[in-house]
Amino acid sequence: MKEFIKKRVAFLFKYLIGFALLVWILSRVDRAQMIDAISSIHFFVLIALLFLAVVNLAIQFLRWKYLVESHSDHFNKKDLIPSFFAGFALRMLIPGGHAEITKVFLLPGKKRGKVVAFGIEKYFQTYIKLILVLITVPLVFPEYRLILWIAAALTIASYFFLPLLFKHSLMIKLQEKTVNYHKIFILTLLYSITIFCLLIYQYYVLLNDFNTINLYDTSISVIFIWGSGLLPISVSGLGVRENLAAFFLAKYGVPPYAAVGASLFIFFINAIIPALIGLYFIIKRRQDLKDAEGTIWSVTKTIYLAGKQKLNGKRSSAQKPAEK
Numbered sequence: 001m002k003e004f005i006k007k008r009v010a011f012l013f014k015y016l017i018g019f020a021l022l023v024w025i026l027s028r029v030d031r032a033q034m035i036d037a038i039s040s041i042h043f044f045v046l047i048a049l050l051f052l053a054v055v056n057l058a059i060q061f062l063r064w065k066y067l068v069e070s071h072s073d074h075f076n077k078k079d080l081i082p083s084f085f086a087g088f089a090l091r092m093l094i095p096g097g098h099a100e101i102t103k104v105f106l107l108p109g110k111k112r113g114k115v116v117a118f119g120i121e122k123y124f125q126t127y128i129k130l131i132l133v134l135i136t137v138p139l140v141f142p143e144y145r146l147i148l149w150i151a152a153a154l155t156i157a158s159y160f161f162l163p164l165l166f167k168h169s170l171m172i173k174l175q176e177k178t179v180n181y182h183k184i185f186i187l188t189l190l191y192s193i194t195i196f197c198l199l200i201y202q203y204y205v206l207l208n209d210f211n212t213i214n215l216y217d218t219s220i221s222v223i224f225i226w227g228s229g230l231l232p233i234s235v236s237g238l239g240v241r242e243n244l245a246a247f248f249l250a251k252y253g254v255p256p257y258a259a260v261g262a263s264l265f266i267f268f269i270n271a272i273i274p275a276l277i278g279l280y281f282i283i284k285r286r287q288d289l290k291d292a293e294g295t296i297w298s299v300t301k302t303i304y305l306a307g308k309q310k311l312n313g314k315r316s317s318a319q320k321p322a323e324k
Contacts, residue, residue, distance in 0.1 A: 014235045021239025025246055025260055034257040037210050038265055045209045049202055053269045056198040060084070063191035067117035070184050073177060074109025082106050082281035088271060089278030092236055106285055113177065120184065123162075124192045126230070131155050132196075133227040136220055140248075159185065199226060202266050207249070210258035217252040224248045225263060236271065 041049075061084050068075060068083075083106040091100040100122075104114040134152035138145035162185060203225075204218040225245050228237035242260045249259035 014233065015238070018234030018236075018238030018240070021234065021243055023239075025239070025243045025256075029246065029256040029260050031257070033255075034261040037258055038261050041206070041265075042209055045205060048205050049266070049269060052198050052202045052205070053273075056195055056202075056270065057274060059191055059195050059198070063188060063195075064117075064121060066187060066191070067121055067184070068107065068114055070179060071117040071177065072107075072110060072113035075107040075114070079107050082285060085274055085278035086281050086285075087278065088275040089282055092275055093279075093282075106281065120188060124185075124188045127155070127159070128189075128192050128196060129227050129230055132223045133230065136223045139220065140251075159189075196226065199266075199270070202270070203262060206262045206266065207254060207258065210262065211254050213249070213252050213254055221245070221248040221252065221254075241267065 061081070064084050064087075065080050068080065083103045086106055087100045087103040090102050093099075101115065101118050104111055104118055107114055131152055134148050134155060138148050162181070200215075200219050200222045203222050204213070204215055207213050207218060225241055225248070228241040228244050231237070231240050234240050242263045245259040245263035246256040249262075250256060
């Protein structure tokens with residue numbers, strides 16, 4: 001019960017921080033100009049933004065579908081869409097580390113392979129954000145160049161060691177079928193890079209409807225805006241994203257009202273609309289989710305204890321020859 005209350009309080013605190021940051025940045029921009037800019041988006045620009053959002057969602061769905069199909073045979077294809085959209089809503093609705101992973105419970109059958117699929121999906125989302133931020137920060141703050149580029153090189157190198165991790169006996173036990181991780185990692189990486197490129201182009205199209213900015217400067221700014229998700233101080237980067245947009249886009253001549261307006265509008269069409277669709281599926285399939293938290297906690301505990309037991313076993317084996 002204490003753990004439950006602790007998670008709820010932490011989640012509410014993150015929402016409060018996000019809203020406080022959002023209110024703060026909105027108090028510092030011309031809100032009338034921001035609303036006027038958003039309401040004056042040209043028709044063909046709006047169509048282009050919605051088209052890019054649909055393509056972005058389609059590629060995210062294909063990535064999820066590919067990962068699930070690669071790790072499990074125990075699911076119905078008709079459940080992939082509800083599971084996919086539910087993920088958008090769950091990351092905004094449920095506190096704690098079990099949030100978005102709960103979407104695997106909308107896929108009937110064994111859960112082990114689906115949980116691994118989810119883990120790989122989240123890993124590559126974070127992996128690309130981290131690398132891009134580490135590479136880009138020195139362009140804005142050159143005094144940190146050496147240490148950040150070393151960190152970026154180490155992060156990139158970790159990609160090549162990841163398949164070895166999945167060959168570990170503990171990870172093999174989680175797999176439902178034989179998996180070619182080299183192929184999976186390459187394709188997932190390509191999916192994730194494409195998704196990010198589409199996001200950059202959305203910002204580029206919208207910002208040039210408000211102002212003028214080239215594609216390179218847009219890319220640098222979007223890396224930091226998108227990277228807001230790496231800071232675990234608010235839910236879905238709420239407030240953090242808008243402050244970073246105002247700060248970095250101002251360096252390239254984009255007024256704060258346009259930067260904040262663009263960030264909020266793109267977040268709305270890319271995340272809020274899919275989350276509302278996901279909420280519909282969650283309500284419709286709520287029976288499938290009722291035991292999700294307990295099951296995830298149980299599985300996590302089992303994996304932790306198995307890993308601890310294996311580690312203690314290795315230590316015991318190493319100590320015996322020494323005693324002799």
